[in-house]
Amino acid sequence: TQLLEQSPQFLSIQEGENLTVYCNSSSVFSSLQWYRQEPGEGPVLLVTVVTGGEVKKLKRLTFQFGDARKDSSLHITAAQPGDTGLYLCAGYNDMRFGAGTRLTVKP
Amino acid sequence: DVKVTQSSRYLVKRTGEKVFLECVQDMDHENMFWYRQDPGLGLRLIYFSYDVKMKEKGDIPEGYSVSREKKERFSLILESASTNQTSMYLCASSQKFGTSILETQYFGPGTRLLVL
Numbered sequence: 001t002q003l004l005e006q007s008p009q010f011l012s013i014q015e016g017e018n019l020t021v022y023c024n025s026s027s028v029f030s031s032l033q034w035y036r037q038e039p040g041e042g043p044v045l046l047v048t049v050v051t052g053g054e055v056k057k058l059k060r061l062t063f064q065f066g067d068a069r070k071d072s073s074l075h076i077t078a079a080q081p082g083d084t085g086l087y088l089c090a091g092y093n094d095m096r097f098g099a100g101t102r103l104t105v106k107p
Numbered sequence: 108d109v110k111v112t113q114s115s116r117y118l119v120k121r122t123g124e125k126v127f128l129e130c131v132q133d134m135d136h137e138n139m140f141w142y143r144q145d146p147g148l149g150l151r152l153i154y155f156s157y158d159v160k161m162k163e164k165g166d167i168p169e170g171y172s173v174s175r176e177k178k179e180r181f182s183l184i185l186e187s188a189s190t191n192q193t194s195m196y197l198c199a200s201s202q203k204f205g206t207s208i209l210e211t212q213y214f215g216p217g218t219r220l221l222v223l
Contacts (some may be wrong), residue, residue, distance in 0.1 A: 009147070031209045042111070042197050042214025043150075078216035088149065092209045095140065096166075 003027070004091055004098035012104040021101040024071045024091035025077055030092045032072050034063055037086040037100075046074075079105045110134070111215040113198050119221045126185040126217050130198030137203040140212065141157035141165075141173060144195040156181055157203070188222045195219050 005024045013019055023032065031050045035043035048058050049065035050073060056063045060083075076083055081083040088100045114129035132139065138157050142150040142165075152165030154173040162173050170192060173184045181200075185192055196218045201210040 006149075033209050033211075035212075040216070042199070042216050043212075044214070045211045048209055049213070090209065090212075095152055095155065095209075097142075097150040099147060099196070 002097070002100055004088075004089055004096060006089060006098035006101050008101060009099065010102050010104075012106065013079055015105055015107050017105075018075070018077050019079055019103070020075045021087055021103070022071065022073050023098055025091060026070065026071050027091070030069070032065060032069075033090045034072070034074055035088045035090065035097075037088060039085070040059055043086075043088055076103075079103075081105045081107050110198055111198055111213050113196075113215040113218050115218050116216060117219050117221075119223065120185075121223055122189060123133075124188045124222075126183075126188050126220065126222075128183040128185075128196055128198075128220070130181045130183070130215055131179055132181075132200040132202050132213070133179065134200065134213070135178065136200035136213075137178075138201045138210070139175065140199040140201075141171075141183045142199065143167070143179065143192075144217070145168045146196055150197065153183065188220075190222050193220060193222045 007022045033048045034046045037043040047063045052069045053067045054065045060077045064073045086100045088097050090097045111132045140155040141153040156162045156175040172184045198215040201212045201214040
């Protein structure tokens with residue numbers, strides 16, 4: 001089983017700030033996903049990264065897959081209250097998820 | 108849009124009761140999953156199924172069983188509920204596994220189960 005460690009566990013920031021959260025493992029992944037889960041709902045896929053060093057952008061969210069494909073980061077620019085939620089990473093090939101980063105963006 | 112529905116949003120049961128959690132997906136997905144979600148532990152895989160009548164144990168199958176008689180429906184059964192099974196239960200579905208790229212999992216809204 002590939003262990004995914006996410007950091008920080010909790011993050012509380014003011015609207016307009018930038019932030020980065022991390023997903024790390026000692027194992028190499030062929031692909032990795034980021035999901036966001038809002039309160040009272042199931043997780044929803046944000047992005048899948050496949051190639052080492054890959055960078056994907058989704059509006060204010062920037063996802064990076066490490067060159068060695070053992071880690072990934074999610075950077076949010078100018079965070080908004082609507083970004084509040086639990087951010088989860090999941091790695092191929094055993095459908096395991098990290099524990100998540102719980103982000104709160106205060107108005 | 109893919110829709111995954113779960114039979115209940117909230118459920119309260121007593122210790123020792125048999126509990127059924129139902130999950131239905133409407134996109135003809137081959138794969139279905141049951142997770143439980145607890146604070147600080149993230150999503151932990153209980154069971155998954157890649158075809159009708161097929162099931163595979165996940166990380167924490169003890170105390171649970173599953174049933175997949177039809178492609179669209181995957182049931183999680185707590186044979187004798189215990190207080191340590193109080194949790195949020197999430198069902199998900201995805202298309203058939205690819206070779207090296209994660210398939211998107213579509214999640215239901217979850218069932219929050221309280222066992223007294």
